[in-house]
Amino acid sequence: MRKYLDANIEYNTLNMPKETWLKLRKNGIGGSDASSILNLNPYRSSVNVYMEKIDENIEIKTNMKMILGKKLEDFVAKEFCNQTGKKVRNLNGMLRNHKYPYAIANLDKVVVSENAFLECVVTNSYCKKEWSEEVPIHYQIQCYHYMAVTGASHCYVCALIGNEEIKIYKLDRDQELIDYIMEKEEEFWNKYILGEDIPLPDGSEDYSKFLKNRYKNIEKKPLNLFIESKKLSKLDTLNDMLKEIKLEKSKIEQEIQQEMKDHEVAFIGDRKITWKWQSRNTIDSKRLKEDFPDIVKDYMKTTETRVFKVN
Template sequence: MRKYLDAIISHETKSMTKEEWVEARRGGIGGSDASSVLGFNPYKSSISVYLEKIQNNNLSIDLEKKDGISLINKNQFKEEVSYKMELGNKLEEFVAREFTLKTGKKVRNINGILKNDNYPFALANIDRAVVGEKAFLECKVTNSFSKKLWKKEVPMHYQIQMTHYMAITGATHCYVAALIGNEDLVIHKIYRDEELISKVMDLEKRFWNECVLGESLPNPDGSDDYSNMLQGIYKDSKKEELILFEKDDLMSRYDEVCELSKDISKEKKTIEQYIQSQMKDYEVAYLGDRKITWKTQIRNSLDSKKLKKEYPELVDRYMKTTTSRVFRMS
């Protein structure tokens, strides 16, 4: 079995199909999963990772009885190779080549999924190994709106991904090269942090053992995915009452957050109104390095009241009924 630094190559990926690659990734927590598990990924939640992973577990989970997951469409959480991912993979070669041109450092493909016996729950898919260094290169492609953030530092969810990879590989450092808006290449160097590695991998281990292997849903995280999952599991309410656990501090905090939300929403609206009052009838304005637009938009909408009045039978024919549960607190 081939090795890379402290890691073994558990799967050869050079001749893998997309489907085989996705299937292999379900066998552990990957680098891009790590920040989701820890709650730092703005694009993906821990519940999404959980539902992706349990599709491949061999524990014969009775989903009808356990948390009711079978009542929702798990395929909506099934990891797939998207167009964006494919584009990123194609541009990876370009980014790696530009990294070498800018730094003089040679890189090479590993063509494998990496594992480390110290972290049996974790996987790594590094983009390139840096020749002559105990380091790897991660290639990223992002839009121009992220330029300011990337110029300063690597976004936190990617820092966690790099920490995950350094834990598995034993690398002392890594490089992150980001192609921003197809116009600029930014390169950052991240050093190994043992304390951070310990925290990240401990949390990943807990998630894998307690949630994936332990057949237990992750804690609520405020994501839309979690709300959709709950609506899917408990979509039909029954006319019975339940006395919940006593936790006055939770309700107090909820009331406090509601008030804060109102205040923040009002302040946001006030700032918008101030800018609009300065823009008057101008369509575009600039404030520092920020571009602001206030454009006239024409929108066609259906006059449902008139349609129902004049053609009631037509409305009834195309009427669609949907069911959802409405959450209120008094």
């Protein structure tokens, strides 16, 4: 079996169909999963990782952002080489280390003559501030995950930001942090993927969707819950706070609008504010039902949702 540093190259991914690659990813925790498991990924929750690993269905997601990111990966790697004088190469493999059998790794590039790899990132201009001084934490965790699997001593991250700026960072191996990350990954894999438990609620939209999909059958008989009543008291307090915040937000917006009067654009310092008329075409459903009830009936669609209320 081929190796890269301390890791075995378990599968050759050169020309591997996307569906096959996605199926193999279900057999371990990947680098992009790691920060979600630690609840440090602002874009993806731990329950999303859980659902992807246990679901036998393969969903191939493709959008222009993903296509451009893949196409620009080689460009970013070339810029890294031009600016640093280093050389990189493709590895084309899915990696696994016997020390962490639950973890897998797919590297963008490996750095020639160094025990290091390169991660290529393509992001938009809205992330400029996030990348201004260091690699964002969720990307750092991904890199430390790869260092754990490979045994690499360091790595480089090269980011193309908004098609206008290249940022290059070096991350050195931090064994204490790596041990912590891998401990959490092992716990997640054994407890949730191999075990019968499900991740604890985290407040994410993903988790709400997960609960609605998991508990579709309705049991009419009431259930006595053994949850502390102070939970409901806290919920009441939070709802009251949200009402106050919403009211205060509307008040400030109204004060600004009152100052803007008929102007549709205004500035406060370098902050731009717009208050513009917008129009959209909608169907007058009430009139349509009155004039063509039979036609409307043929096109009616019933949707169901499970509504949560506390009285």
